Each structure stands twice: as structure tokens, then as C-alpha cells.
Amino acid sequence: MGGRDIESWKARGVALRVFVYVFVTHLFAGFVWILFYVGGHADK
Template identity: 55%
Template sequence: MSPAAQDSEKRAERQIALRVLVYVFITHALAGFIWLLFFLGDHANK
């Protein structure tokens, strides 16, 4: 495998890893926001 192909492959792997981290972060942030809405809604009438 040529050095250029190896560099391209490593860059693609890093992009995939970054995309996975971003998706995990966004999913957790959205889940936390939904949890916060339920928490605040439950405690609004008490």
C-alpha cells in the first residue's frame, strides 16, 4: 500500500471516530434535555 493510500485511510478512520463521538454527544445531550423537560414538568405543579 502506498504512503498516500495509508494516509487517506488513517484520515478516514479519524473522521469516522470523530463522527461517532459527535453523534454520541448529541444523542446524550438530547436525552438529557428530554429528561430535564420531564423533570421540570413533574415538579411544576408541586
């Protein structure tokens, strides 16, 4: 493996991690939003 191959592999790994973190963060934010929405519309 050349140096460029390793850098490319690392860059793909970082990009994948960023994508996963952004996706999970948005998923969690959506879940929290749903909790607030359902809680606000619950019968009291």
C-alpha cells in the same frame, strides 16, 4: 499521499462523527430528561 494516510484520515473522520453523534444524542436525552423532571415537579 499514500493509501495508509487516506485510510487514517477516513478513520479519524468516522471516529469524530461517532463522537459527535454520541455527544449530541446524550445532550438531547439530557434535555428531554430535564423537561420531564421539571414537568413532573411543576405546580398543578
